[in-house]
Amino acid sequence: MIRVVLVDDQALFRAGIRMLIDSQADLDVVGEASDGAQALAIVRETRPDVVLMDIRMPVMDGLTATAELLQDADPPRIVMLTTFDLDEAAARAIRQGASGFLLKDADPEFLLAAIRTVHAGSAVIAASATRDLFAQVSDAASRPVPDSYGQLTDREREIFALAARGLSNAEIAGREFLSEATVKTHISRILTKLALRDRVQLVVFAFDHGLA
Structure with missing residues (x-):
């Protein structure tokens, strides 16, 4: 069973994603949070395998929460949720150690496959988007x-x-x-x-x- 925590400040969005995930026999939502500060407490309490983390939230944003969680001894896989295809904030999160990013309007089947893929640690989420993103923000010359x-x-x-x-x-x-x-x-x-x-x-x- 793949244990998932949802972190997003929109309750309706969380409810829809939870319903989708809980419909799968191999996935289980073990917690929800509406901001990064809540996420830290819930993730450390429930020890999920995968966290779906919104980037822009009140109190504590997803970047700050992700950076803190990835300092833990055995951090979960973290997937950033964003409304923007080429999001520099997502790039920063991936540099911190997040396992990828996912558009909030992604097809349901893609979201489910992304959770399983990240849990397996064997592939890049939205590989083409990730490549385009880093092609834009890379400072390889230095x-x-x-x-x-x-x-x-x-x-x-x-x-x-x-x-x-x-x-x-x-x-x-x-x-x-x-x-x-x-x-x-x-x-x-x-x-x-x-x-x-x-x-x-x-x-x-x-x-x-x-x-x-």
Whole structure:
């Protein structure tokens, strides 16, 4: 069972999302909050797997709450909710360690798939939007490629480049004539060598250092 906490200042929006999530056998809403301060208390009490976090809220915004939660020893996966496709606040949250962002008007099936995907830690949410966002806000010219990138093998660099473009494991496997299990192993090794949490962070790393 994937445990979810909803954080949004609009009660009607939360009610609709809760109804959708609770209709799924493998998902369960274990808490709700209307601002970031409430979110800190509820998340630390209920220990969810995934948090859907609105960016703009009263009392404490989603960016501040996300930054605090990600300092915890075992933080949940956090997905930022935004009304804007290319939202620089979402970019800042992802740099802090959020696992991605989701538009509030996303299709219900996409939202459900996004929760499961983030929980699995295996893909980037809204990969094309994420790439476009970081292409706009990246300051790659001022950031040298870190030494850790030099630890990657030639094959790992090929996989890194494809993952940075938003390709899934299956798409990379088909292009590189590898099994999906092998691609997954390569991705895991790349994340470890670069000290990255997930594939969203891989996309950020690629744009920050001019590798995308």
